[in-house]
Amino acid sequence: MTTVIGYLRVSTEEQAHSGLGLEAQRDTITRYADAHGWEVIWYMDEGLSAKSLDRPQLQAALARLHVIPKRRDVDGIVVAKLDRLSRSVVDFAGVLDLARTRKWALVAIDLGVDTSTPTGELVANVMMSVAQWERRVIGERTSAAMQAAKRAGRHMGRVSALPESTGHRLLALRAQHTLAATAVLLNAEGFATATGETWLPSNVCKAQARLTAS
Known part of the structure; x- marks a missing residue:
């Protein structure tokens, strides 16, 4: 049987609402996993935002997935909604790239992203393309700002x-x-x-x- 990590997250504000967000996420992931015949191992971050990926349980989950395929005891990570994992398309694309590099599945149920299927992988590729475009735009803006500062005679050494x-x-x-x-x-x-x-x-x-x- 395929074994996946079910990742749950609630912020401090969401946590104040009786923890219902966690139960809803768990139910969504459980139903999806049951439909695919997957066993779920749970990781949960409580009271933490999705502004960055620096969350203890998420980092532990990614570390477990980072093991080489022959020694890995899990096959992917599943979230009920993309914003449980990340609110940044760029960050999410980074995790998708990590999943592709290390050959494990990433599933965001609300978006139909499931890299274990051809259709889900197509959706993931579209998201990665958007993220790549966003990175390039940011890079071009940074470069343009630096060039403008140089033309104005400002020293850019510490930028x-x-x-x-x-x-x-x-x-x-x-x-x-x-x-x-x-x-x-x-x-x-x-x-x-x-x-x-x-x-x-x-x-x-x-x-x-x-x-x-x-």
Whole structure:
């Protein structure tokens, strides 16, 4: 039988409403899993927002999925609604990329995203394309702003500096993962490069060198 992680999340405000949000999510995931013959292992973050992917139980779930396929004891992660996992299309696309790279299924029931099926994978690919477009737009705006500042004679030397939180997360990931895996995880968690672009193994390597030399 296929075993999946059922991920549940409620914010502090939602938690105040008798926990009904958790029960509704659990019921939706249970019915979907039963229809597909899946066994569910539950992970739950209570009182936390979806502004970032830095949530204890979500990180534990992603770490469990990150194991190589032959040693992995779960086959994917399921959420009742996309906003339980992330409110950012870019962050969600990062998790989709991680799922594709490590070959596990990602299911957001409300959107019809189920990468274990051809149709669901098509929906996921559309979302990833939108996220890629969004990243490029952000990158172009950042570049245009830097060029305008240079033309105005302003020094831009510190614009390319990584935020301290990003640097700390990068080094923590590199202590346990390869360059490629670190790049995927940084993207999945919503950490951008200093210029607002997607992480690649090459710029992870360069950033790590700068951080350890400083």
